[in-house]
Amino acid sequence: MLYHLPIRCPVSVMPVPARLLHAALWLIGSLPISVLQRMGAALGGVVRGLGLREARVARRSLELCFPDMDEAARQRLWCANLAETARTLLETARFWTRPATRNLALVREVHGGELFDTAIAAGRGVIIAAPHLGNWELLNQWLASRSALAILYRPPRQPWGDTLIRRLRAQPGVTQVRAEASGVRTLFRILKEGGMVGILPDQQPKRGDGEFAPFFGIPALTMTLLPRLANKTGATVLMAFAERLPGAAGFRIRILPAPVAVSDQDPMIATAALNAAVERCIALAPAQYQWSYKRFTIRPENAEPIRYD
Numbered sequence: 001m002l003y004h005l006p007i008r009c010p011v012s013v014m015p016v017p018a019r020l021l022h023a024a025l026w027l028i029g030s031l032p033i034s035v036l037q038r039m040g041a042a043l044g045g046v047v048r049g050l051g052l053r054e055a056r057v058a059r060r061s062l063e064l065c066f067p068d069m070d071e072a073a074r075q076r077l078w079c080a081n082l083a084e085t086a087r088t089l090l091e092t093a094r095f096w097t098r099p100a101t102r103n104l105a106l107v108r109e110v111h112g113g114e115l116f117d118t119a120i121a122a123g124r125g126v127i128i129a130a131p132h133l134g135n136w137e138l139l140n141q142w143l144a145s146r147s148a149l150a151i152l153y154r155p156p157r158q159p160w161g162d163t164l165i166r167r168l169r170a171q172p173g174v175t176q177v178r179a180e181a182s183g184v185r186t187l188f189r190i191l192k193e194g195g196m197v198g199i200l201p202d203q204q205p206k207r208g209d210g211e212f213a214p215f216f217g218i219p220a221l222t223m224t225l226l227p228r229l230a231n232k233t234g235a236t237v238l239m240a241f242a243e244r245l246p247g248a249a250g251f252r253i254r255i256l257p258a259p260v261a262v263s264d265q266d267p268m269i270a271t272a273a274l275n276a277a278v279e280r281c282i283a284l285a286p287a288q289y290q291w292s293y294k295r296f297t298i299r300p301e302n303a304e305p306i307r308y309d
Contacts, residue, residue, distance in 0.1 A: 018163055018167075022097075022164060024093075025093040025096060028090060028094070029093040029094035029095075029096065029097040030097075033091065033106060036093075036094060037090075038248075040083060040084075040086035040091070041083040043083075044079070044082035044086040045083070047082050048078075053292075055082055057291070057292045057309075058078060058081055058082060058085070058292045059078050060307075060308045061292070061293075061308075062078055062081070062291055064216070064218060064306065065215075065216035065217075065291075077286060080287040081288075084244065084288045085290060085291075085292055088288075088290075092135065092137050095138050095141065100141040100145060100171045100172065103138060103141055104142060106251050107251050108245060108250035109250075109251075109252040109253070110252070110255070111254045111255065112238075112240075112253075112254060112255030113255060115238060115255050115256075115257055116146065116238060116255045119236040122236065123194040124194060125190070125191035125192065125193075125195060125196070125233050126191075126196040126235055126236050126238060127191065127196075127199065128149075128198040128199070128238055128239075128240050129201040129238065129239050129262075129274065130198055130201070130241060131200065131278045131281050131289070132290035133281055133289050134241040134243045134251070134285060135242045136200070137169075138242045138251055139240055139253065140174060141171055141174075142242065142253055143196065143240070144172065144173035145173065147195075148174075148196065149173055149175070149196050149198055150177050150186065150187065150190050150197045151174060151176055151198045152179050152187065152198070152199050153177070153178065153179060154178075154179045155178055187229060188233065191233040191235045197229070199223075199225070199229075201222075201226055201278055203223065204295060205222075207298055209223065210223050210224050210271065211267045212300050213274070213275050214275060215275045215278070215296075218306075219296075219303070220275065220295055222271040222274060222275055224271060227263060227264065227267060227271060230262055230270075231270070238258060239254075239255070239256040239257070239258050239278070239280070240254065240255050241253075241254055241285075242254075244288055254281070254284065258274075258277050259273040259276065259277055260273075261273035262274050262277065
């Protein structure tokens with residue numbers, strides 16, 4: 001099944017800020033992956049040394065989510081995480097500006113591939129829940145190489161940013177769907193036709209678009225869209241991420257089954273199961289999670305705010 005062939009906006013007609021950023025990403029992406037990953041480690045050290053926002057937020061997130069971890073162990077995880085986050089950023093410049101066929105040569109292992117193949121063959125629709133773990137842009141390209149994929153995304157605030165993102169992610173087999181009412185209807189249609197959609201399950205929704213469910217023991221506003229899609233379409237839900245292997249050795253695609261309760265009609269049960277599934281993924285590669293994302297800025301009524309700075 002192919003929803004449509006990607007149409008790339010020519011760079012020459014994009015707004016100037018988009019053209020400049022595209023040029024910068026293209027130049028960064030021209031470097032070998034081993035160089036990018038070494039640069040990422042160095043960049044992570046700079047971010048840590050300067051005490052930038054990303055470093056402060058990541059440290060606070062680790063304190064919140066691993067309160068019982070030994071301080072020395074948490075410090076090591078923090079340092080490793082900043083390096084991994086920077087590697088993800090620099091790698092993405094390559095994955096966005098080079099052909100998917102070239103990028104996919106970096107996939108060395110696939111764990112759980114039989115789960116994916118079985119779900120696709122069943123023809124009942126597949127929802128890929130891909131946390132902010134490892135490199136999700138490479139995961140998108142791997143998924144699209146196996147079956148047509150529709151990805152839900154939140155448009156940047158600047159119109160030129162949306163133009164740029166859509167061009168960079170325009171890969172064969174990928175349909176980009178805006179996170180808005182018409183986009184949600186598109187996802188329902190695709191799943192009912194037996195297609196595949198990809199959603200980031202750990203992105204904090206707007207208040208009113210989710211339920212509070214435990215995430216590392218802390219109430220976190222969690223999307224109800226994914227459980228609702230699963231419940232109403234009967235689609236199979238799989239967890240997935242592209243894990244970076246040590247020493248610039250490439251990537252391991254991991255596919256894991258999601259709990260049955262993710263599609264429960266009760267949104268509180270479903271969101272709790274979804275967060276638990278994300279936690280299980282993170283446990284496999286905790287340093288590669290995007291701890292610099294403020295997951296707990298929206299709090300339950302009458303709850304104390306969580307400060308990151």
